[in-house]
Amino acid sequence: MVTVVGLGFVGLTTALGFAEYGHKVYGIEVNEARMATIQSGRLPFLEPGLDEALTRHLGKNFIPTTDWETAVADSDYVYYCVGTPYGEDGQADLTYLYAAIEQTLAAVHDGKFRVLVTKSTIPPSTTERRVIPFLEERGVRVPEQLGVANNPEFLREGHCWEDFTHADRIVLGVSDQRSEEMLRRLYAKERAPICCVSLNTGEFIKYLSNTSLACLISFANEMSLAADAIGGIDVADAFRILHMDKRWQTGGIRAYFYPGCGYGGYCLPKDTNAFHAVAKGCGFDGRILGDTIRLNDEMPEATARRIIRAAGEDREKCIGILGLSFNPGSDDVRDTPSAKIIQALNEAGYRNIVAYDPVAAEEFQKHYDLRCRYADTYEQLLEQAETVAITTAWPEFKGLREKTGKPIVDCRYML
DSSP states (O other): OOEEEEHHHHHHHHHHHHHHHHHOEEEOOOHHHHHHHHTTTTSSSTTTTHHHHHHHHBBBTTTEESSSSHHHHHHHHEEOOOHHHHHHHHHBBBBBHHHHHHHHHHHSSOOOEEEEEEEEOOTTTHHIIHHHHHHHHHTTTTTTTTEEEEEOEEEETHHHHHHHHSSSSEEEEEESSHHHHHHHHHHTTOOOOEEEEEEHHHHHHHHHHHHHHHHHHHHHHHHHHHHHHHOOHHHHHHHHHTSSHHHHHHHHGGGTTSSSSOSSSSSHHHHHHHHHHHHHHHTTTOOHHHHHHHHHHHHHHHHHHHHHHHOOOOOTSSSSEOOSSSSSHHHHHHHOOHHHHHHHHTTTTOOOOOEETTTTTTHHHOOOOOOOOOOOSHHHHHHHHHHEOOOOOOOOGGGGGHHOOSOOEETTTTO
């Protein structure tokens, strides 16, 4: 049994989706007009496919109700799909979420373990730093008495039913084994991958998804404005031809949308800086492009700080750098992040550095004069280094954790 609180786009889709799985679902909605519409078998908004699901399940697997006591008493899961608007300072307003939790607690009169699941979009750390303390202040022991989790939604208006029934992935932010097991059972009929992650990671993934889309839209708009300033550019044609790049078609573009040490090589630094300069010369200073360049310039220092935190204050300790080319599969070391990271470590007083690259060590030594020595083999570096950092994502480094118990800084997020 599941109770879904809030029957807007997300809540009604979630309630009917669980009903489609074969679960019994109560739906609670405080808006009387909306509730009356749903109880009459009609949708309060346009959403293809959801109308047929409502017809199939209304009064059977799906029961719209205002009876909190019965719904919560019968349920093993309480899902919150209430509004979390943002205020003037950008912070999420949790008023509706807190009110729904309060009403849930008021309806609990037994010792049954339930999982309270936030489906509403809430910023990373909200469950951990705000929801759990809110419950504990009211005498609830988490997770002994109640489990707490988040299950972010990835629904597009106009495609909600399709996105729920043919999901790409299910994300469950959990912090205790019992809640995880129960939520996995709830989604037992789901064919999409079920990703169980920490509470903060679950919330972060939703924001990573939406902010990525926002950035892509804004960057495309910024480039169109730069094109207008330069003149003589057919923007629509340019974007259509851009999308013909096979990396957009095959998903290869994903390799570029992944954190690391910053971009390097010959083309990206040169062309990004050159285009920014031309646009500025025409009177348009692209802020996203400018910040892209500035952030890339800062990444070696930021990466070096991560390595220093792992290595500690003793500057005599040996730091191992795995990877010298700007990209795996190449011996090109032009503008490679590894050189800038080693230089930053040198400037911070760390000079006992040993580096290894499968193909690029000789080329690297020709281009850079740094306080660094070079290992002939991967194994030799692992013997000498006391802290190891991966700075180029060569496939052979994937098994690093099995090869050493020394501190590792995975600057390429590949392990």
